[in-house]
Amino acid sequence: MMSEKEITKEEKVAEKVKKRKRRAGPPIPRLSLKSLGTVMKGYLAVGFGKDIPYQEAAKKARLAPASLSTNNRFLEACGFLERVGKGIYRVTEKGVAFAYAIDKGKENYLKAVLLHAMTKARARDTFESALSALEKGKVVPLEDCVLRIADALNIKERKPPYLTGIRALVSIMEAAGLVKKVGKKQVMLEKDLKDAEKELEKLPSLEDIIKEAMEEMVPREELEAPPVQAVVMKGPILCIPMGPELYKYYNKLLEKAKEKGVDWTDLLMEILKKELA
Numbered sequence: 001m002m003s004e005k006e007i008t009k010e011e012k013v014a015e016k017v018k019k020r021k022r023r024a025g026p027p028i029p030r031l032s033l034k035s036l037g038t039v040m041k042g043y044l045a046v047g048f049g050k051d052i053p054y055q056e057a058a059k060k061a062r063l064a065p066a067s068l069s070t071n072n073r074f075l076e077a078c079g080f081l082e083r084v085g086k087g088i089y090r091v092t093e094k095g096v097a098f099a100y101a102i103d104k105g106k107e108n109y110l111k112a113v114l115l116h117a118m119t120k121a122r123a124r125d126t127f128e129s130a131l132s133a134l135e136k137g138k139v140v141p142l143e144d145c146v147l148r149i150a151d152a153l154n155i156k157e158r159k160p161p162y163l164t165g166i167r168a169l170v171s172i173m174e175a176a177g178l179v180k181k182v183g184k185k186q187v188m189l190e191k192d193l194k195d196a197e198k199e200l201e202k203l204p205s206l207e208d209i210i211k212e213a214m215e216e217m218v219p220r221e222e223l224e225a226p227p228v229q230a231v232v233m234k235g236p237i238l239c240i241p242m243g244p245e246l247y248k249y250y251n252k253l254l255e256k257a258k259e260k261g262v263d264w265t266d267l268l269m270e271i272l273k274k275e276l277a
Contacts, residue, residue, distance in 0.1 A: 025153070025154070025155055026125070026126045026129065026153045026154075026155070027073040027074040027076070027077040027122075027123060027126055028074055028126060028153070028155075028162075028165040028166065028168075028169055029071055029074045029165050029168040029169060029172070030067070030070040030071050030074075030161055030164060030165045030168070031067065031071055031164075031168060032168050032171065033102070033168060033171050033172055033175055034102065035063075036071060036074075036075065036098075036102075036168075037098070037099055037102030037103060038061050038063065039057070039061055039063065039068055039071055039075065040075070040080060040081075040091065040095055040096075040098055040099035040102075041060075041061060041099050041103065042057040042058060042059075042060040042061025042062075042063065042068065043057040043060075043061075043081070043089065043091045043095070044091055044095075044096065044099055044217060044218070045057075045060035045061070046060055048091055048096065048217075048218045049090070049091075050090065051084045051085065051088050051089075051090055052088060052089055052090065052091075053087055053088050054068055054069045054072060054087050054088070054089060055087075057089075069087070070161070072089060074123070074126075075095070076089070076122075077121060077122040077123040077126065078094075078098075078117035078121050078122075078123045079092060079094045079095075079116075079117055079120070079121040079122070079123075080092060080094055080095035080098050080117070081095055093210045093213075093214065094113065094116070094117070094206070094210065096210065096213045096214055096217050096218060097109070097113050097206065097209045097210045097213040098110075098113050098114075098117075099213070099217060100209075100212070100213035100216060100217050101113050101209070101213070103217075104216075107175075108203055108204060109204060109209050110175055111175065111176055111177055111199075111203060112200065112203040112204055112205075112206060112209060113206065113209060114172060114175055114176040115176050115177075115196045115197075115199060115200050115203070116200065116206050118173075118176060118178075118193060118196060119193055119196055119197050119200070124193070126153065126169075127169075127173070127193065128193060129149075129152045129153050130149045130152060130153060130166075130169055130170075130173065131173070131178065131189065131192055131193065132152055133145070133148035133149045133151065133152035134148065134149075134179070134187075134188075134189035135189065136189045136190070136191075136192065137188065137189070137190075138188065138189070139182050139186050139187070139188045140186065140187060140188070141185055141186055142167070142170070142185050142186060142187050143185075145170060145187050146163055146166045146167055146170065149166050149169065149170070150162065150163070150166055153166075170187060174187070176196065177190070177191065177196075177199065178190060178191045178192070178193075178195075178196060
């Protein structure tokens, strides 16, 4: 049975997590749809099936690390990236399909991939809130639409990065066929998420899109290679590639360190260096 002191400590940790989430706000993009495709291609350029520090993906995408990293939460919520550690991500098969659809200009593929992200992934809450700010069939100025969505998502900031992100959200909903542009500066909600789920039945299946995308975007040797893990040690980010066996050995050492309540980071570093020599 936990003591009152331990319960209080757990409650404090939970409250800190809640505050951090509130500060972070809902996952929204900070770059255009096309640029999000560039981000995904940056990750893929490092390699499929690898644990990738976002700084490496930024180099490949020729983007500033800060510009790329602010989109990781949104891409993860859409199911295109999987977070495997602090600042480290792995591209999912859906992420390959997303990058492929944008790269090849396949509108129906992109529509299907986006609608899956909007209806099946964690990003659903973000899109539901955004769409609730608009009235079906009613034309509104784009900037008015952006401010309405900001209110619906409880985003208080009205600075360019946030407004740019919401405009990108609108363009994503447009690419998915939910929002329609009327002229250059007006938009109209055509479909909600219930309509989107019905629309998916008329589009190419996600499985078929993924199969084609994997064949086109991922080199065969990467598909056949064993998984590679990345370990972050204390201090500056240090990425150490490992095969499955070495990674299993590393995790056992970490468990022992935790049991004994000691910091074995330096010792682990020495062991890893010998193992990888």
